[in-house]
Amino acid sequence: MTRQQTLFDKIWESHTILEQPDGDTLLYVDRLLTQENSFHAFDNLRRDGHKVRNPGQVFNFSDHYVATRQDGAKPDPAIAKMVEIIRADAEQYGTRLFGPDDPDRGILHVVGPEQGITQPGLIIAGADSHTSTHGALGAFGFGVGSSETAHIMATQSIWRKRPKTMRITIDGKLGYGVSAKDIILAIIGKIGAGGAVGHVIEYAGSTIADMTVEQRMTVCNMSIEAGARAGLVSPDAKTIDYVKGRPYAPSAESLDKAVAFWLALATDDGATFDRDITLDAASVVPMASWGNSPEDVSPIDGTVPDPASETSDFRRKKMERALDYMGLKAGMKLTDIPIDQVFIGSCTNGRIEDLRAAADVVRGRTIKIPGMVVPGSRNVKRQAEAEGLDQVFIQAGLEWHDAGCSMCVAINGDNVAKGKRCASTSNRNFEGRQGRGSRTHLVSPMMAAAAAITGHLTDVRELGEEGRS
Amino acid sequence: MKPVTKVSERAVAIDQINVNTDQIFPARFLKNPRSVGYEQFLFHDLRYDESGAKREQFPLNKEAYSDAAIIVSDQNFGCGSSREGAVYALVDAGFRCLIAPSFGDIFAANCVKNGLLTVVLPADVCAELRQQITDSNGAPISVDLPAQTVEAPSGEKHHFDIDPFAKECLTKGLDEIGLTLTHADKIDGFEENWRAKTPWLEANV
Numbered sequence: 001m002t003r004q005q006t007l008f009d010k011i012w013e014s015h016t017i018l019e020q021p022d023g024d025t026l027l028y029v030d031r032l033l034t035q036e037n038s039f040h041a042f043d044n045l046r047r048d049g050h051k052v053r054n055p056g057q058v059f060n061f062s063d064h065y066v067a068t069r070q071d072g073a074k075p076d077p078a079i080a081k082m083v084e085i086i087r088a089d090a091e092q093y094g095t096r097l098f099g100p101d102d103p104d105r106g107i108l109h110v111v112g113p114e115q116g117i118t119q120p121g122l123i124i125a126g127a128d129s130h131t132s133t134h135g136a137l138g139a140f141g142f143g144v145g146s147s148e149t150a151h152i153m154a155t156q157s158i159w160r161k162r163p164k165t166m167r168i169t170i171d172g173k174l175g176y177g178v179s180a181k182d183i184i185l186a187i188i189g190k191i192g193a194g195g196a197v198g199h200v201i202e203y204a205g206s207t208i209a210d211m212t213v214e215q216r217m218t219v220c221n222m223s224i225e226a227g228a229r230a231g232l233v234s235p236d237a238k239t240i241d242y243v244k245g246r247p248y249a250p251s252a253e254s255l256d257k258a259v260a261f262w263l264a265l266a267t268d269d270g271a272t273f274d275r276d277i278t279l280d281a282a283s284v285v286p287m288a289s290w291g292n293s294p295e296d297v298s299p300i301d302g303t304v305p306d307p308a309s310e311t312s313d314f315r316r317k318k319m320e321r322a323l324d325y326m327g328l329k330a331g332m333k334l335t336d337i338p339i340d341q342v343f344i345g346s347c348t349n350g351r352i353e354d355l356r357a358a359a360d361v362v363r364g365r366t367i368k369i370p371g372m373v374v375p376g377s378r379n380v381k382r383q384a385e386a387e388g389l390d391q392v393f394i395q396a397g398l399e400w401h402d403a404g405c406s407m408c409v410a411i412n413g414d415n416v417a418k419g420k421r422c423a424s425t426s427n428r429n430f431e432g433r434q435g436r437g438s439r440t441h442l443v444s445p446m447m448a449a450a451a452a453i454t455g456h457l458t459d460v461r462e463l464g465e466e467g468r469s
Numbered sequence: 470m471k472p473v474t475k476v477s478e479r480a481v482a483i484d485q486i487n488v489n490t491d492q493i494f495p496a497r498f499l500k501n502p503r504s505v506g507y508e509q510f511l512f513h514d515l516r517y518d519e520s521g522a523k524r525e526q527f528p529l530n531k532e533a534y535s536d537a538a539i540i541v542s543d544q545n546f547g548c549g550s551s552r553e554g555a556v557y558a559l560v561d562a563g564f565r566c567l568i569a570p571s572f573g574d575i576f577a578a579n580c581v582k583n584g585l586l587t588v589v590l591p592a593d594v595c596a597e598l599r600q601q602i603t604d605s606n607g608a609p610i611s612v613d614l615p616a617q618t619v620e621a622p623s624g625e626k627h628h629f630d631i632d633p634f635a636k637e638c639l640t641k642g643l644d645e646i647g648l649t650l651t652h653a654d655k656i657d658g659f660e661e662n663w664r665a666k667t668p669w670l671e672a673n674v
Contacts, residue, residue, distance in 0.1 A: 017659040018652060024634040026652060028659055030670065037499050040553060050646060056671070065500070078500050119670070129551040129575055143575045145553035147582030147645075155649045157656055161632055193487045194545035197571050227545055229574050250669030258669045293487050314543070318486060409550075411496045418519070430491045430549060432514050 004268035007234045008165050008200050011140045011265070015123050023161050031117055032058045032152045033108045033126035036065045036082040041127065041149035042089040050154040051093075058095040058153060059117055060086055061108040065412050066100050068374050068401040075413055093153070104247075106377020106403040109133040109221065109347035113213075114379055116246025120235040120262040125152050130347045130427065131230075132223040136216035137243065138235035138265055140200070143224065163229045164274040166199040170207040172281035177461035179357065180215035181349060181425070181444035183207065184222040185287040185297045187279060193295040196228035199275065202267060203233050207281040213242040214353045221348045222427050225294040234266035288334050288457050289429045289442040291322035296429070297442065298334060300459045306330035325431055326439050327419070334457050337441065340420040342371030342452040343434070344445055345401075346408035349425035350376025352383050354445040358425075359389040361449035361460060362396040364468040368455035371448070372399040372414065374406040398452065410434045423451035470584040472642035476565045477611040478538035480622075481528050482599035488542055489549035490576060494558045496550070507554060508562035533606040541568045541598045541610070547576025556583045566612045568619065570595050581635045584642060588612060588619060588629045597621070614640055 005013075017026040034041065038060070045052070052058060065082040067075045074080075083100055090097035098105040104115065109130050112118040120138035124131060127149045134141030144152070152158055168187060188195070201223050208216060216233045223231030233239075240259055243249050250258040286300045296319075298305065304323065307330060310316040323330060328337065344350075344358050355375065373393045375381040381403055384390055390400045407414040408426035410433065416422045418437030425448050429440040441457060450458040453467060498510040515527050523530045529537070540546075540559075546569040547555065556579040559567070564585060570592040572580075580587045590598070601622045602608060608622035614636065619627045638645060649656075664671055 014663075018655050020634065022633040024632065026649065026655070028656070028663060037552060037554075040503065040557075043503075048644070048646065082500050121667075122670075127551060129549065143551040145551050145556070145575060145579035145582065147553060148578060151646050151649065154646045155653075155656060156660065157649060159634060159645070159649070193548060194571055197545060197574065227548060227571075227573070254669035258667075261667065295487075314484075314486070409496055411499060428489075428491070428549065430489050432495055433491055436495070436497075436514055437519070 004271040006165055006267045006271045006273065007138060007202060007232055007265055008140065009271070011121055011123065012162060014121070017157055024159055025162060026157050027123055027160055029125050029152045029156055029158055030057060030122040031124045032149065033112055033124065033131065034058065034060045034086070034149060035063055035108055035127055036086045038127045038146060038149050039085045039089060040146035041153065042093070044147065044150040045153060050150070052095060052153045053156045055094040057156065059112070060090040060095055060097045061111060062086055062098065062100050062105060063107045064405045064409055066404045067412060068404040068406045068414060070400070070402055079411070079413055103378055106375070106380065107347045107350060107405055110350055110376030110380065113137055113217065114246065114377055116243055116249030119243055119249065120239055121265045125158060129224045130221050132228065133217050133221040133347055135220040135223070135230050135232040136213055137239055138233060138262065140230055140232065142230045164199045166196055166201045166275040166277065167273040168201055168203050168277045168279065169205040170203065170279045170281050171205040172207055174207065174281050175285065177286050177446060178284055179444040179446060180211060180218040182284050182287045183279070183281065184219045185289070185294065185442060186284045188222065188226045188294045189287070189297040190279070191226055191277065193225060193293045194227045196223065196226040199228055200230045200232060201226070201228045202273070203231060208233055209236065212353060213238055214351045217351065218348055222294065225427060235262045236266065286444060286447050286460055288447065290326060290328055290334065291319065292325055292429055292431050294427070294429060294442060296322055300334050300447065300457065302334055304328050304330055304332050304334065335459060337457045338421065339369055339423045339441070339451045339456055341369055341416065341422050342448045343407040343422055343424040343426060344371065344448050345374030345376065345406055346426040347376060347405070348427045349445050350374060350380065352380050354425065355380065355384050355389050356387070358445040358449040359392040361446050361463065362398065362453060363392045365396055365453050366467070367397040367452040369452060371452045372401055372407065374401040375403045378403045407434055416440070423448045423457065470642045470644070473565060473584055473586050473614055473639045475611065475613050476538065476586065478565065478609055479534065479536055479607045480539035480541055480602045480610040481534035481537035481607060482602045483528060483540055483542040484599055486543040487545045487548050490547055490552050490555040490573070491549055493547065493555035494552060499552060499554055503557055506561055507558040511558040511562045536563070537607060538563050539566045539568065539610050539612065540564060541595055541602060543595060544570045544592060546572050548573035551575045553579045556580050556585055560585055568595060568598065581638055582645065584639060586612065586614060586639055590619060590627055590629055594627055
């Protein structure tokens, strides 16, 4: 009888070019995704005279620096230059660019799956830590720095030691107002920002099976925030339906062959993991972060924790520092935290389903604080406009932007001012992440929309029909 | 890349968990070419206040640590974004070795490529090292990569494990692309088989 294998085992073994006696493994990389900050990698290639081995397997994206404002304002020349550099690099090496004028451009982790560049069973490396997103389709996706980006371009391979595996099983039905974002925030709150270091996580259980592929992407996206190398979901019928018919996906006679291959990748019954963790979905309520690490989260009906109740000196100091930076008092209700602005978008929550969820909350209401909605790609933008979601946001008073990373990484000119507090659907609440001195509260799209309506962190489940016109 | 063998240098303690790459290298400086010298951006917002004045309490700003080449920190150092600029900034500022109970995965991989040694030691050993550094205002630590040992200011020696390939690259200062290309025939062979097995993959690229 053959050994039962996990999805990860199957991908790892099928991509092993060679393995050294000490376990270092040269893995074949199917797809490489780059963005504007990859200019160091292209500089390395030029410096050392290397070619791009397979230009057709490299995809470049203008997303981090690209302007998303639609008011015609000219971006800072230094920012515009970054968008120009990747265009020139992509062109020189004959690789596909989703550039500023491309009708299909957007955030690399939104466009990859959307175009069918992401497929089950592939190894996908990306010049961005949230490449873990692609695991939702059963691909082993991980982030790399500039040197490894250059290495992959030159050799189509990467050296890795085999990571450990962790299974997080989530069972049960999500309650009203509870989303995939709340599930992953609850997991990170439980295991910590370093809780999965050295591991690849596979998400399993009935909650994951019930989730749409887009919801799974939100969960896998933030695996990196738990320290994991990657997040994965075994391919199923939903995965196949999602991939079929996309521009880079197989069609006609090759599709049947691909589908059989994809379905065989799923983790075998009885396969074992190095660690197993479980979560009851029914116990999860909408979440919000109060500190400067994604592990600093609490249920929205809770309070800001009190450092005095923390027994470890070290953790107490960390908590005190976070509350000081965030301008919060221990014991205050999370729903009493006033918010200055909201950001709905990013590779975590900039997909069409995220925008629909946010639009459902703001529909027929007026916002109290400013905010921007930034679709994850131009395809998402077009779809949202076809469904009239843009008008829902605009009528409520929110700004409607073009696609990009925008205020998540805050380097394209969109940012949060010093001391201002933003309810954000993005993935990081680090000090200064959304601009120097900015204060970020991580929430789901529904929760960000609810905060926009009330001007403070709000339990979306309690918003009711109040304020709807 | 400069080879790393023995590093016997002054050390500085950064007494925080989850030090992230945004802190090490704020995103707004990413648009600068490396040639400007990335050391000026290292821990920028922790080192300088809004007016550009030095924050005296931040360890790297203290006179005793001005020439430190080793950092001892706590778990999950270098978590967050994949930006290699964080590593460039550390290297450009003269750091040769980082010691912590664990590192962000992408960050640790980036360090190896740039000749920056990451040493994993147990949390209690790291805490003890930080204490000794602080008590002595930056006493040197000796890290011997070939022997895989760290000698604390107290004289106590600690063994550390390191991936043999990373050790080889670091001690020889190897160009990894060149090294991998010596296996070009194996990559070619793999690719041919893989394409035969997954013919739909290359049809559209």
